[in-house]
Amino acid sequence: MGEKAKILILGTYHFDKGGKHLIDFDPEDITTAKKQSEINEVIQKLMEFKPNKISVEAKIQKEEELNKAYSHFCVNSSVEANEVIGHRNEIVQIAFRLAHKLNHNKIYPVDVPVDLPEDVFEYAEKNCPSLYGKFINRANEYGLSENEFMQKHTVNEILRHLNDPARIETEHxxxxxxxxQIGAGYTYYGVNTLTEWYKRNLYIFANLQNITKPEDRILVLYGAGHCKILRDFIKDYSEFEFVDPLDYL
Incomplete structure (x- = not known):
């Protein structure tokens, strides 16, 4: 077999606090001079990986609009107001800036939305309150710990933390x-939720496979909650070589 494509998954938090997530992070304003300096430090480190493609957590159906925003950024160092992406988003703050420095002509969105059951927690609270209570306590403690860490550390330190293998395994x-286990033996609400979550990550991986050539070095910038599954897919796939982001942070 010839040379494998090298894939670096960089798990991140959402700089603009956008969207609904299992845990809501409350990071500092990414546009302050301090945070901008910290992001520049991260970008300089990632340049050492020398990616020839950068893949991001944006809907694949919005590729044209995303790359119009990227083209505008390359010319003006800013993002026009649009419905696809805002200037605080980590895609702009890291992916656009890194791609521009490396003279990339485009960004590769690979995300696909799925229908996660919206009432899984309501069902759990009503039908398995003990399990639900334990989960909520666990999630609240985790959220408080993560947010406290974010308030006290630099962007680079936060990214190192989010990509720590032990943290990734524990979160997953x-x-x-x-x-x-929610609804086990009856409705399998939990299984249905996890099935959709894995399906989304399989879609992401399929799109990543589709854009990859053997000689590629691809940086994949994604929400850290996806890290466990995507890392496993990359490690299990014989045509990809997993690159540890901690080697570049």
Missing amino acids: SDLYLYLN
Whole structure:
């Protein structure tokens, strides 16, 4: 077999606090001079990986609009107001800036939305209150700990923390897999939720496979909650070589 494509998954938090997530992070304003300096430090470190493609957590159906925003950024160092992405988003703050420095002509969105059951927690609270209570306590403690860490550390330190293998394994087990048992033996609400979550990550991986050539070095910038599954897919796939982001942070 020839040379494998090298894939670096960089798990991140959402700089603009956008969207609904299992845990809501409350990061500092990313546009302050201090945080901008910290982001520049991260970008300089990531340049050492020398990616020839950068893939991001944006809907693949919005590729044209995303790259119009990227083209505007390359010319003006800013993002026009639009419905696809805002200037605080980590895609702009890291992916656009890094791609521009490396003279990339485009960004590669690979995300696909799925229909996660919206009432899984309501069902759990009503039908398995003990399990629900344990999960909520666990999630609240985790959220407080993560937000406290964010308030006291630099962007680079936060990214190192989010990409720590032990943290990734614990989060996946204690939050995501724990939900799997909701409705076991009857409705399987938890299984249905996790099935959709894995389906989304399989879609992401399929899109990543589709854009990859053997000689590629691809940086994938994604919400850290996806890290466990995407890292496993990359490690298990014989045509990809997993690159540890901690080697570049």
